[in-house]
Amino acid sequence: MNPSLTDSPALSRRGILKIGLCASAFLATAGLGASLSGCSASTPASGFVMLRSSDLPFLRAVMPVLLDGVASAQEVAAGIEDALKKLDYSLQHLSPEMIKLTRQLFDVFAMGITRGPLTGIWGSWENASSEQIRHFLQRWENSSLNLLRMGQGSLLKLVIMAWYFRPASWAHCGYPGPPHI
Amino acid sequence: MPVPDLFRDGLARGWKTHNGAALDRDLTLEADVAIIGSGAGGGTTAEILSAAGYRVLLIEEGPLKTSSDFKLLEDEAYASLYQEGIGRMSKDGAITILQGRAVGGTTLINWTSSFRTPDATLAHWASEYAVTGHSSSEMAPWFEKMEQRLGIAPWALPPNANNDVIRKGCEKLGYSWHVIPRNVRGCFNLGYCGMGCPVNAKQSMLVTTIPSTLEQGGELLYLARAEQFNYSGDAISSLECVAMDARCVAPTGRRVTVKARHYVLAGGGINSPALLMRSNAPDPHSRLGKRTFLHLVNFSAGLFDEVINPFYGAPQSIYSDHFQWQDGVTGKMSYKLEAPPLHPGLASTLFGGYGSANALDMSQLPNTHAMLALLRDGFHPDSTGGTVGLRGDGTPVLDYQVSPYAWDGLRRAFHSMAEIQFAAGARSVKPLHHDARYVNTLAEARRMINELSLELHRTTLGSAHVMGGCAMGEDPKNAVTDSLGRHHQLRNLSIHDGSLFPTSIGANPQLSVYGLSAKLATALAERLKTA
Numbered sequence: 001m002n003p004s005l006t007d008s009p010a011l012s013r014r015g016i017l018k019i020g021l022c023a024s025a026f027l028a029t030a031g032l033g034a035s036l037s038g039c040s041a042s043t044p045a046s047g048f049v050m051l052r053s054s055d056l057p058f059l060r061a062v063m064p065v066l067l068d069g070v071a072s073a074q075e076v077a078a079g080i081e082d083a084l085k086k087l088d089y090s091l092q093h094l095s096p097e098m099i100k101l102t103r104q105l106f107d108v109f110a111m112g113i114t115r116g117p118l119t120g121i122w123g124s125w126e127n128a129s130s131e132q133i134r135h136f137l138q139r140w141e142n143s144s145l146n147l148l149r150m151g152q153g154s155l156l157k158l159v160i161m162a163w164y165f166r167p168a169s170w171a172h173c174g175y176p177g178p179p180h181i
Numbered sequence: 182m183p184v185p186d187l188f189r190d191g192l193a194r195g196w197k198t199h200n201g202a203a204l205d206r207d208l209t210l211e212a213d214v215a216i217i218g219s220g221a222g223g224g225t226t227a228e229i230l231s232a233a234g235y236r237v238l239l240i241e242e243g244p245l246k247t248s249s250d251f252k253l254l255e256d257e258a259y260a261s262l263y264q265e266g267i268g269r270m271s272k273d274g275a276i277t278i279l280q281g282r283a284v285g286g287t288t289l290i291n292w293t294s295s296f297r298t299p300d301a302t303l304a305h306w307a308s309e310y311a312v313t314g315h316s317s318s319e320m321a322p323w324f325e326k327m328e329q330r331l332g333i334a335p336w337a338l339p340p341n342a343n344n345d346v347i348r349k350g351c352e353k354l355g356y357s358w359h360v361i362p363r364n365v366r367g368c369f370n371l372g373y374c375g376m377g378c379p380v381n382a383k384q385s386m387l388v389t390t391i392p393s394t395l396e397q398g399g400e401l402l403y404l405a406r407a408e409q410f411n412y413s414g415d416a417i418s419s420l421e422c423v424a425m426d427a428r429c430v431a432p433t434g435r436r437v438t439v440k441a442r443h444y445v446l447a448g449g450g451i452n453s454p455a456l457l458m459r460s461n462a463p464d465p466h467s468r469l470g471k472r473t474f475l476h477l478v479n480f481s482a483g484l485f486d487e488v489i490n491p492f493y494g495a496p497q498s499i500y501s502d503h504f505q506w507q508d509g510v511t512g513k514m515s516y517k518l519e520a521p522p523l524h525p526g527l528a529s530t531l532f533g534g535y536g537s538a539n540a541l542d543m544s545q546l547p548n549t550h551a552m553l554a555l556l557r558d559g560f561h562p563d564s565t566g567g568t569v570g571l572r573g574d575g576t577p578v579l580d581y582q583v584s585p586y587a588w589d590g591l592r593r594a595f596h597s598m599a600e601i602q603f604a605a606g607a608r609s610v611k612p613l614h615h616d617a618r619y620v621n622t623l624a625e626a627r628r629m630i631n632e633l634s635l636e637l638h639r640t641t642l643g644s645a646h647v648m649g650g651c652a653m654g655e656d657p658k659n660a661v662t663d664s665l666g667r668h669h670q671l672r673n674l675s676i677h678d679g680s681l682f683p684t685s686i687g688a689n690p691q692l693s694v695y696g697l698s699a700k701l702a703t704a705l706a707e708r709l710k711t712a
Binding site: 010014026065066068069070089090092093094095096097098116134136137138141146150152153156157160161162163164165169172173174178179181 | 184249252253254256257259260261263264266267268269273274275369371373379380428429430431491493524525526527528529533534535536537539540541543544546547572573574576578615637639
């Protein structure tokens with residue numbers, strides 16, 4: 001089964017198209033919208049260089065789903081702050097253009113006006129169930145909109161790579177680490 | 182035993198370098214020849230011109246990192262040594278593009294595979310793209326010279342288990358396979374070529390041509406992005422560079438003006454055409470950035486009972502060209518088969534997916550073999566490559582569409598890889614695609630591969646080879662430079678890098694760039710005597 005926008009009976013084909021166009025517009029203007037609505041902080045969250053406080057509720061909610069199975073739930077929970085640090089380090093080195101896209105993506109997740117229609121998560125991220133988050137990820141993976149597929153792919157890459165950048169994650173994948181020279 | 186850091190020793194002896202990030206005021210630098218880009222094309226050119234007595238300035242956008250900086254850690258290496266902090270991808274985000282960005286360019290982080298340009302490719306350029314003087318026999322001495330310079334020889338140690346799968350599978354099936362020539366001296370067989378060689382065994386530009394250039398009194402400017410050329414008539418009068426911060430992300434506000442008699446552009450596919458586009462260089466036939474080729478790459482994973490440890494050992498040592506020329510030079514899209522190293526971060530993105538599926542794939546990493554297919558782009562009318570464009574901030578992006586012709590090649594490559602993996606003893610095989618799963622027989626794999634919906638984002642696609650975009654050829658209507666890399670419109674500009682290739686190579690391109698640049702730089706050294 002591939003849950004997608006089309007599974008929602010309330011959405012006609014025309015409605016989907018409309019949401020599609022809106023999504024592109026949202027993504028294109030999310031940065032602007034976010035700064036206008038004041039719901040996206042432009043300053044980094046405490047302890048981070050790039051990640052903003054508005055990025056964190058989403059990431060903290062999604063990471064346990066993306067990382068389900070890499071370790072026990074407790075170990076994943078304990079590793080998330082460290083993985084966020086690695087993610088923050090990667091973001092510090094992305095080109096300005098890639099950072100801009102990533103921030104627009106995170107803004108879409110942070111702002112209620114885009115989060116609800118585009119992710120199906122109408123309440124706060126803290127209250128979203130794993131099931132809802134998986135549904136959102138599948139919906140984006142199977143979207144007819146390249147922007148959403150690209151966004152989902154980038155999110156997965158950034159988060160899962162950040163996890164495996166940590167030596168603490170290597171036992172799970174049987175990697176003894178780099179040799180000593 | 183500590184490994185000597187040749188580059189730092191040279192700096193201590195007084196090599197002349199300028200760190201863009203550290204500039205506290207604007208700077209003007211003069212040279213006989215300014216070379217933009219310090220990778221295979223720029224490094225080779227710098228050594229030859231400085232040995233001929235010219236004052237050379239080598240300009241690199243990225244940072245200077247030397248062997249003592251290389252800690253064999255993925256996060257540090259990807260962030261500091263790769264274009265856009267490894268965030269470079271095709272415009273639609275579907276193809277990850279790996280290119281180096283540090284002193285030494287991509288030679289710093291490539292996997293050392295060194296092939297001469299195939300005869301068929303050179304012949305095709307001569308017959309279809311009016312490239313003259315580049316026949317196999319005319320190029321052979323240049324390849325030989327660079328093979329000697331960089332210690333290029335077939336890998337003499339046994340392949341690691343990851344590469345040995347290709348040998349075993351091909352043997353079993355009667356397919357041809359060969360040992361890969363590598364540019365190494367005293368290799369420790371570690372497996373971390375992609376993160377910077379910590380023991381200076383890889384004969385990258387960082388430890389060969391750049392040191393010899395600096396030893397001759399040449400200068401190196403790093404963390405400086407070549408922003409645009411200024412002109413006087415049909416010649417370049419100066420080059421404007423912007424100094425970059427230590428991360429190579431943001432300009433510091435300082436500028437460096439470079440004045441030279443001659444300019445050599447060697448930024449590679451994507452960056453070379455982009456500089457000319459930013460500079461509004463003459464392009465009367467609209468060729469800049471067009472026909473930019475990738476060796477598009479797809480992957481197949483195989484699970485083995487024995488331990489593979491795909492993260493250790495020389496990353497590439499065995500290849501198969503069995504399918505490469507099977508349908509002729511201009512027939513169906515064909516491919517070279519090789520193996521990628523699998524370190525955890527990169528492996529996690531290749532497997533794709535998330536949660537328990539990705540976690541399961543990762544938990545089996547030590548028993549996982551991966552194979553890749555490099556698709557030969559640009560030889561067929563339906564294989565036209567991509568187009569480089571400029572984003573709002575003047576930085577380049579490659580718009581690359583995957584044609585039905587290419588998808589057909591990718592599907593056949595999935596079949597070939599699965600067949601070889603099973604023949605080599607794989608317990609199960611999975612083409613790297615979102616809808617694929619590990620299956621236990623070749624018949625099942627074939628059924629699955631035939632049914633896969635091959636589309637962007639569902640198929641794991643990448644490329645580490647960008648070629649073309651400033652094609653060479655004698656007809657200015659079809660080319661940016663002539664066969665000697667001389668710009669058709671600007672009289673003191675040459676291009677010496679992979680952007681000159683009129684098609685892809687059909688093999689890892691570094692030796693193609695070395696041989697070509699050595700030939701062009703030697704001719705340039707002669708011309709400059711009388712210019």
